[in-house]
Amino acid sequence: MASNEEPPPRNRFLYRPNDPLVQYCANLTTKFEPIEKELHEATIQSSHEHLMLGAPEILQFGKYFIQLIGAKRVLDIGTYTGASALAWALALPIDGEVVSMDIDHTELNAVGKPIINKMPEIANKIKFELGSALDTLEQLLEKGQAGKFDFAFIDADKANYPNYYKKCIQLLRSGGVIFFDNALWGGSVVHNPKHDDDTRAIVACNELIFNDPNSNSTLVNMGDGLHIVFKK
Numbered sequence: 001m002a003s004n005e006e007p008p009p010r011n012r013f014l015y016r017p018n019d020p021l022v023q024y025c026a027n028l029t030t031k032f033e034p035i036e037k038e039l040h041e042a043t044i045q046s047s048h049e050h051l052m053l054g055a056p057e058i059l060q061f062g063k064y065f066i067q068l069i070g071a072k073r074v075l076d077i078g079t080y081t082g083a084s085a086l087a088w089a090l091a092l093p094i095d096g097e098v099v100s101m102d103i104d105h106t107e108l109n110a111v112g113k114p115i116i117n118k119m120p121e122i123a124n125k126i127k128f129e130l131g132s133a134l135d136t137l138e139q140l141l142e143k144g145q146a147g148k149f150d151f152a153f154i155d156a157d158k159a160n161y162p163n164y165y166k167k168c169i170q171l172l173r174s175g176g177v178i179f180f181d182n183a184l185w186g187g188s189v190v191h192n193p194k195h196d197d198d199t200r201a202i203v204a205c206n207e208l209i210f211n212d213p214n215s216n217s218t219l220v221n222m223g224d225g226l227h228i229v230f231k232k
């Protein structure tokens, strides 16, 4: 690219799911349960927005974290067809709980629920909340749920990423873990960090996390970027 050319808004500098090396890592990481495979395939077939699906290797990594820290209660911000909520529910013990939030349940009802409901013991662990995730998080805080969750996955509107951090860090117990998906936003955090509100919010959130004395963190070049937060 010539030096006087503007970089494209959010091109895929770094996120290359079809790169053979990325596929090699994903293939030797992901161990989908049959129901997860069914949901992913149904989402790809039925929804024109299937690129929103969580990267399988990120979901797999999250499941291992849930088991490693002995998580029982999980916040899932951005349900879509329910792939991430299903992954967490599969990783949790029988008395575990996922609170999954979305402003729109069209795709969940059409694609996700008919599949997830085939396994009632897994479906029973998931509470699907309809509405703004910020409102749902605020309601949990008002109900005295601060410090009562173990793991959070943030994968909804990017402009609210700093707000999701501020709420989730309160809702997590000490030793809890947050996964922020899309933390490199196709490389635009480096190549075009002021491009739009979404990019600016992700950049601000990454810095907010790194500078927060209440947590440690690791920013990983996996999927579209994964910022892992460890609450002190």
Ligand SMILES: C[S@@+](CC[C@H](N)C(=O)[O-])C[C@H]1O[C@@H](n2cnc3c(N)ncnc32)[C@H](O)[C@@H]1O
Residues within 6 Å of the ligand: 052, 053, 054, 055, 077, 078, 079, 080, 081, 082, 083, 084, 085, 101, 102, 103, 104, 131, 132, 133, 134, 155, 156, 157
């Ligand atoms: C990338 S998708 C989530 C993908 C899902 N976690 C998965 O692994 O397949 C993002 C979702 O966030 C939802 N969303 C957008 N803005 C929201 C908001 N303010 N509150 C709650 N959900 C929101 C969208 O409706 C969309 O379904």
